[in-house]
Amino acid sequence: MSGTSPRRLSRRGFLGYTGIGAAAVIVGTGWSDEAAATPRLREYPFTLGVASGDPLPDGVVLWTRLALDPLAPDGAGGMPSRPVPVRYQVATDERFRRIVRAGHVLATPELGHSVHPEVTGLEPGREYFYRFMVGRDVSPVGRTRTAPAPGEMPGSTSFAIVSCQSYEAGYYTGFQHMAEEDLDLVVHLGDYIYEKSYVPEPILHDGTPMPDYLRTECFDLPRYRLQYALYKADPHLQAAHAMCPWLVTFDDHEVENNWLAGRSEVDDEPDQDPAVFAQRKADAFQAMYENLPLRHTQMPSGPNIRIHRRIGYGALADFTMLDGRQYRSERGRDDPSATMLGGAQRDWLVEGFSSSPARWQIIGNQQPMAQLDSNPDPAVETFAAAWDNYNVEREQVLTEAYERGVDNLVVVTGDRHSNYFMDLKADYSNPDSPVVGTEIVGTSIASNRDGADMLPVGENYLAANPHMKFCNFQRGYSRVTMTPDTLTNDFRVMPYISTPDAPISTRASYVVVDGVPGGVSV
Known part of the structure; x- marks a missing residue:
């Protein structure tokens, strides 16, 4: 099995190997042979940390990836070309005096020696601690939390919105501060990696020059x-993952800049x-999948992956994570056939508005949904990479939310390397069109380097878009x-990321009241 080419091993191929039991071993979600011997490795294997994600009321998915030499040029992490058994434990206390779940999983070379055990049988709305073991080596301890029980209304839940973490652009001080917050979730909206360096002379986060083989x-x-x-390998990113479960989707740079559906950015070149x-x-x-806390239902099948999904958080909220890349058509602002989501995903999103009993509808979205006119001139000039170029579909989605009685629609968005707080309207050409929801666009962790509190373009945005209440570029x-x-x-911001250990502060705060679309500064 270790000789199987990773390129040809699709999700269907995994699941069709020899039945469900073998599939659980191969995809790193489970293993029942507790007596299997664990070979010792020559170096510490948990160099990439631990993580958890997609919490349910009775469980979470855990993650780690074994790597003895994480930056080995061949991408194999210095690991042997054979499977490695991994143990995991889940406890109610950080010292693991009360272990409530334990098991074995198999880290295979076909999946980059990553494992994704899906732990069940836990209590809803509760904090747990977890760790992995290979031989005598023990991973860092992670903290996670299950979702509240269906129908349960928590008094309060906190989550972070994060995106766009170009490694070369600066230090991960944002993750350093995030790891110190008391959060229940992190919602990551894409550009977890960048497919290449966009910085002329990139450095590693230890301050040394980046090797040439990492610049390709x-x-x-x-x-x-x-x-x-x-x-x-960055310790601050590892700490943020270990602090609470994450919900993730992707944008473009996980594959290639500005790709959509089956079209590459370079498809217009001859003989492509x-x-x-x-x-x-x-491959991307x-x-x-190998490097994030995703469930087996998110395992790709060749060039396709099901990343859009809905995570219930008791009666308080539903988190709906969208995919604005795989089904996107070429843009056409007022073309009724132009789509960001594709028909099936759009229908699934809209039906969720009617079926959900949750108080807050949180939509995880990659690119800004609200209209963003770039200047105050009479003509509307919008950005290519946004819902503005899928205007008909945007109107359909927001009208459906309004007509189906969604009182608390909150779209959280990444991509733009800026902070915006905006009202959502179905028809931005009509001043009397009602506000149907709120959009929070979160800035980048690192992309675009230090940034600034305000830029001239921001002044244009505020003048041109009366539904925009705040913008910032840190x-x-x-x-x-x-x-x-x-x-x-x-909006938590830092004055710089070009050097380590920048302080963080709250630049602005906005509150949305139950049943009142839009929000106000506090």
Whole structure:
């Protein structure tokens, strides 16, 4: 099995090996042979940390990836080309005096020696601690939390909004501060990695020059694996993962800048073979699965992956994570056939508005949904990479939310490397169109380097878009606190990331009141 080519091992191939039991071993979600011998490894294998994600009321998915030498140029992390048994434990206390779940999983070379055990049988709305073991080596301890029980209304829940973490652009001080917050979730909205360096002279986060082999663009599975290892070796990112469960989706840079559906950015070049980009997507998606706390239902099948999904958080909130890349058509602002989501995903999103009993509808979205006119001139000039170029579909989605009685629609968005707080309207050409929801656009962790509090373009945005209440261009993240009555967003920003240990502060706070679309400054 270790000789199977990773390129050809699709999700269907995994699940069709020899039945469900073998599939659980191969995809790293479970293993029943507790007596199997664990070979000792020559170095410490947990160099990329631990993580958890997609919490349910009775469980979470845990993650780690073994790597003896995480930046080994071949992308294999210095690991042997054979499976390695891994043990895991889940406890109610950080010292593991009361272990409530334990098991074995198999880290295979086919999945980059990553494991994704899906732990069940836990209590809802409770904090747990977890760790992994290989031989005598023990991983760092992670903290996670299960979702509240269906129908339960928590008094308060806090989560962070984060995106766009170009490693070369600066230090991960935002993650350093995030790891110190008391959060229940992190919602990551894409650009977890960048497929190449966008900085002329990149450095490693230890301050040394980046080796040449890490400056090349990612095109195949070994190189994508290496890029994830580069990012995940950062201790602040590891600490943020270990602090609470994450919900993740992707944007473009996990594969290639500005890709959509089956089209590469370079498809207009002569003799471009679509199969080449399909293989690149397959490799990129596999590396993403290997390096993030995703369930087996998010395992890619060749160049396809099901990343859109809905996570219930008791009666308080539903988190709906969208995919604005795989099904996106070419843009056409007022073209009724132009789509960001594709028909099936759009229908699934809209039906969720009617079926959900949750107080708050949180939509995890990659690119700004509210209209963003770039200047105050009479003509509307919008950005290519946004819902503004899928205007008809945006109107359909927001009208459906309004007509189906969604009182508390909050879209959280990444991509833009800026902080915005905006009202959502179905028809921005009509001043009397009602406000149907709120959009929080969170800035980048690192991309665009230090940034600034305000830029001239921001003054244009505020003048041209009366539904925009705030904008800012510093690095950081958003911290959101939900109660049954209010949702409060704090824009957490830093003055710089070009050097380590910048302080963090709350630049602005906005609150949305239950049943009142839009929000006000506090």
